[in-house]
Amino acid sequence: MEPNLVQQLVNAAEKAANIARICRSNEALLQLLVQEKTGPEANARFEHDFKTLADVLIQETIKHDIGTLFPAMRDAIKGEESPNFKNVDGESVTIAVGETAEETANCLASILNVEVAEVLAGEVHRAVVYEESLLGEIPALPADLDYSNLGIWIDPIDGTAEYISGDSIFTDFPGITSTGLDCVTVLVGVYDRTTGIPVIGVVSQPFHNKLDENVYRSLVFWGVCLPELQANNCQFERPERDNRLGIFSSSENGDILQRIMELGYEFAFAAGAGHKALKVITWEVDLYLLSKGSTFKWDTCAPQAILRSLGGDMYSYRGSIGDSKPTPLSYIEDGEETADTKCNKDGLIAVRDVTLLDDLLKKLTE
Structure with missing residues (x-):
């Protein structure tokens, strides 16, 4: 029996949030992890674009975890980032999640010191189950769901510039931030490869609730829209507005x-x-x-x-x-x-x- 794909995507998003928070909590580590995107990887809309090891590591972690649980989907899990990163010696290193924390740490040690590499590898291989009350009841997916016909698009850290700077600017509207960590999301979307229609989505805000200095709690949203099943945890009421x-x-x-x-x-x-x-x-x-x-x-x-x-x-x-x-x-x-x-x-x-x-x-x- 297949595990529940939605719950596993939620768990993967929470693991991603943990990695993002750990990388963000240490300023020296954050600066060490940043590498500016150039050439075809850069977004032409922005004067500067960045990728971080956190981006790459999160993406490869989600691909590894979901691909292991759902092998029929493994080759159709794609993300924003190239897994290649340059170390301080200018050598290109391909970030890969190994079968063990030790293997992953050895790979990360090509870029980071051994202690930090082991900490991050420990998070990559830690079992994470997100069970917050706001998650709602995740339904069982149809028994005849064809996983081999599903693909995944991952944006490991959407809002990388906000993630790096952390500077918050607020709008005139309650609850809407213009820039800052509140704008950062982890996005995992599943689509039908035949029709091209998105069918499952998970959106996590890793920095939604600040509990203490550098201590945050995620808020996760999910939705399913299959022909025979529509469900989500997003039953919000539209607020009264003049305009x-x-x-x-x-x-x-x-x-x-x-x-x-x-x-x-x-x-x-x-x-x-x-x-x-x-x-x-x-x-x-x-x-x-x-x-x-x-x-x-x-x-x-x-x-x-x-x-x-x-x-x-x-x-x-x-x-x-x-x-x-x-x-x-x-x-x-x-x-x-x-x-x-x-x-x-x-x-x-x-x-x-x-x-x-x-x-x-x-x-x-x-």
Whole structure:
């Protein structure tokens, strides 16, 4: 009998959060772990882009843990980061999770001192079960679910720049942070490889609840949207607001914002694609729109699955305008994957209330 995939993804996300917190808690270690992305790995939207060993280690840990439990899925688990990292001598090291903590520590020791490598390896191989009361009751998945037809996209740390800096700036709207650790998420999304439709999503906020200096507790959201099963732990009520509220990147096109404002929306600006999508999931905003092609499949697969379980969805911005109808983002596997095919190059629109789309698309096509 297969273990419950949703629970195992939640556990993997919590292990990821533990690793992220450990790496973040030591400033010297954090600076040591940072390596600037260059060339095709960099996100052209940002002047500087970074990857950290925490990113790479989390991604490889999730791939190892889920691939071990669900071998039929192993070759279809993909993530944002290359597993290659350079050490202080300029040598390229491939980060790999071994079968034992000792093997993993030996690999990490190519980059870190032995003591730190052993600590991180211990976290990678520690059994983690996330059972917070807010998780809700995770249902049994259909017995005939074909795991060999499922793929996974991982964003190990969405909001890496926020993760590194940690500087918080707040918006004028309660509960919505513009920048800071609250914008950091771990995203694990499962999609049907035949249809390209997201079917399971897990979104974790590793730094949601600060208990003490450098001590945080996660908050995890999950959703399932299979033909025969829809479930989630995101049954939030929409708060009373005089106006609708949209959340955007600070670099969003001014003309687009003006058109949306004419529909009665107020604006919040925040970092992190996963964070902005999560604000739609929790009803803290009505709309997340991005007109630029600066998000990727690993950014959107998990929150889109959760939104679909709630009756919402995530759509292509230009595709929906061009088709004059809502066109959901797709994860269909079509030939060789390149940086371009991994990108949501036509932007996105995320909503829980799909009835908002009619007026929105009309206004955007004027």
